[in-house]
Amino acid sequence: MTTITTQQDILDVATAEFAAHGFAGARVDEIAARTRTTKRMIYYYFASKDDLYLAVLERAYAHIRAVERDVRVAELSPADALRTIAEATYDHHTTHQEFMRLVSTENILRAQHLRRSPTILAENSSAIGVLEQVIARGVATGDFRDDVDALDVHMMISAYACFHVANRHTFDAIFGRDMLDPALQPAHRALIGDMIVATMTCRARTGG
Amino acid sequence: MTTITTQQDILDVATAEFAAHGFAGARVDEIAARTRTTKRMIYYYFASKDDLYLAVLERAYAHIRAVERDVRVAELSPADALRTIAEATYDHHTTHQEFMRLVSTENILRAQHLRRSPTILAENSSAIGVLEQVIARGVATGDFRDDVDALDVHMMISAYACFHVANRHTFDAIFGRDMLDPALQPAHRALIGDMIVATMTCRARTGG
Amino acid sequence: MTTITTQQDILDVATAEFAAHGFAGARVDEIAARTRTTKRMIYYYFASKDDLYLAVLERAYAHIRAVERDVRVAELSPADALRTIAEATYDHHTTHQEFMRLVSTENILRAQHLRRSPTILAENSSAIGVLEQVIARGVATGDFRDDVDALDVHMMISAYACFHVANRHTFDAIFGRDMLDPALQPAHRALIGDMIVATMTCRARTGG
Amino acid sequence: MTTITTQQDILDVATAEFAAHGFAGARVDEIAARTRTTKRMIYYYFASKDDLYLAVLERAYAHIRAVERDVRVAELSPADALRTIAEATYDHHTTHQEFMRLVSTENILRAQHLRRSPTILAENSSAIGVLEQVIARGVATGDFRDDVDALDVHMMISAYACFHVANRHTFDAIFGRDMLDPALQPAHRALIGDMIVATMTCRARTGG
DNA sequence: AATGAATGAGAGTTCATTCAT
DNA sequence: AATGAATGAACTCTCATTCAT
Secondary structure, three states: HHHHHHHHHHHHHHHHHHHHHHHHHOOHHHHHHHHOOHHHHHHHOOEEEEEEEEHHHHHHHHHHHHHHHHHOOOOOOHHHHHHHHHHHHHHHHHHHHHHHHHHHHOOOOOOOHHHHHHHHHHHHHHOOOHHHHHHHHHHHHHOOOOOOOOOHHHHHHHHHHHHHHHHHHHHHHOOOOOOOOOOHHHHHHHHHHHHHHHHHHOOOOOOO | OHHHHHHHHHHHHHHHOOOOOOOHHHHHHHHHOOOOOOHHHHHHHOOOHHHHHHHHHHHHHHHHHHOOOOOOOOOOOOHHHHHHHHHHHHHHHOHHHHHHHHHHHHHHOOOOOHHHHHHHHHHHHHHHHHHHHHHHHHHHHHOOOOOOHHHHHHHHHHHHHHHHHHHHHHHHHHHOOOOOOOHHHHHHHHHHHHHHHHHHHHHOOOOO | OOOHHHHHHHHHHHHHHHHHHEEEHHHHHHHHHHOOEEEEHHHHHOOOOOOOOOOOOHHHHHHHHHHHOOOOOOOOOOOHHHHHHHHHHHHHHHHHHHHHHHHHHHOOOOOHHHOOOOHHHHHHHOOOOOHHHHHHHHHHOOOOOOOOOOOHHHHHHHHHHHHHHHHHHHHHHHHOOOOOOOOHHHHHHHHHHHHHHHHHHHHOOOOO | OOHHHHHHHHHHHHHHHHHHHHHHHHHHHHHHOHHHHHHHHHHHHHHHHHHHHHHHHHHHHHHHHHHHOOOOOOOOHHHHHHHHHHHHHHHHHHHOHHHHHHHHHHOOOOOOHHHHHHHHHHHHHOOOHHHHHHHHHHOOOOOOOOOHHHHHHHHHHHHHHHHHHHOOHHHHHHHHHOOOOHHHHHHHHHHHHHHHHHHHOOOOOOOO
């Protein structure tokens, strides 16, 4: 009981610290200070800064995985399904900003930790299945173009959602617009749906 | 002459180092080692790691600013102009990956350096002007919807282009697809154009 | 039964670990890991790293003591008796290398543990008795010089035998000869006998 | 000027510390505390504890090498030459006890540092040359047996001299005799000469 | 008789920076 | 204008040991 709670306490604080400062910028001392335990306990439970970071990453990925798996799109039209998936991703990323910041950090590190994690790799790659089915249905009905696959769609949706969080500060600094301003949220949430549906229902211009 | 070259040498190496490891992960010693001068010279010319990083950032932003300014869209239809701008951004980001990695790093730091740089802020915010004109034309002709402004369009274009570079490693690790694979480039380049034109020419679904 | 075996298991593993890495270099965690029990049990049975080390040392000294006691030299000529004792010591040290390594380690620690052990001190100092009798016989017959006592002889024999084990690695590194190479063993075994007999049967040169 | 002195200061203190506690038992903090500089300087000059230890070892070996090289034996009879060499080794080891303690420590570490040192390996292996010439002369005159080579003789001499220092504490603890007691020194110094000359001038017993 | 969970103190090492010329 | 030598502060991590049952 105590054990589990202490580990979770460490993970919570570590998530915030790594999200706030990146891997290299995060301080084990700082994590310990914000925890109810000591630095020694971090090493007792997680062995090293790298392994702690990996544990943080795995928990964050497990969470978005659960969100993706729980989206119900079976009864929706292909277009509405796509919009629903896009909105769910947008909602997750904007309400769990630490996830995106961890992903940015992990990319700085060339995904070296992620590649070591069988769970993340297996579970998250399979999450693309729902999208594949929706697109197959849309292509079958003639609603969707057939030259853009599920991974491309996932890429566009993620790109839009990620950008709001990952580039929030530089965007705000340069243009004076905070993309995560609650007042903008409804419009941005609608726009991602429009964008993805419009893209899939238009005819490709290139090479035409 | 020699002085200028030494400074540029330092900037080149520092750009690579900061892009490779982020701000906190970058090592002044390592930068010095890869330079033809010594660590002492870095401090002589740039005063601190922070200031060196800012100089690197300013030079990187100056470059993309030049690209955006040089896009010629006056004679193109609004849709083609949009597509051209999107492709130029995509081209820049994918061929200057260090820029995106610096931007990711700067966002981890909550844009603290960028906010200190009058040049970056002034020049880059003005770069939105070209886009504003194109959209105004498209809205006037009735080709474009009028509820999405230039900043939104810039955001969508940037999101798409940035994602390819910023999230390359995690995407590749999870899905086994390298978004920067040259073989994928033509399709991805076309897709960003389709995406942005389709989005601007469709009717908004939300709230309708 | 089980208890005794567990303690012996710990002692066996600890002997190997202390012999391999010295006292300061040995790790209680490592000893525990190579044992069928846990680290907690080491403290349960041996109280501390120091006490465990002392137990290891005592067992090792008890063993060589038994060897020395069992040498049968009563019917041999003084010279042959000396040779037999020298060979027995050589055989023991070269076939129980961990003993010598423990002794080296204990000397690094200025024999601080050994001085705390009444058993080692009492039993091992009495082991010199056999040698005293042999030398007394040799001196009486006029075969041996009378200005070298049993402790000196023990010292020379031990020095030769210990050196093979204690300095094996530096000697091999510098000269490329492994003193414990089985092929060299017969010659080295003969040489220690020659050396000790020749020394005791020669006339002292010094001061003469 | 200052630099050289600081480095030597560190080396002197480190030699004492490593000799006193072995490699694993030595503390960088302790070395720093006994130095006129700080711990940081140790790392500045020597990079790591391992490298500092190697530097200590190299200097210690360089010293004995110089002693061995300076022994003048050309005009002496083979037997006297052998005795002179043996006494020189005995003198060096007993007056530079830290050397022997470092060698013991290095053997605990399986000569891992020494094997990395080209200087030690090259210079010290060549030191056997003087001994080879003396033995060749003695064999030629018929004074020496011909089945014991220079390395064997070096081994016997070293074994005797090393034992006095390396096993001093256990020997003293068990037998109550301090082998390095100045009062014993003349006898011990004579004995090593007797031992090595007697061994080389006697006829081998083995296999006879 | 036996043990899983927890830990205080200190280890070696690294980092951006400044001193002094 | 340019630089080699030096450094304080902080970092990640380890180790023998004890708490609590």
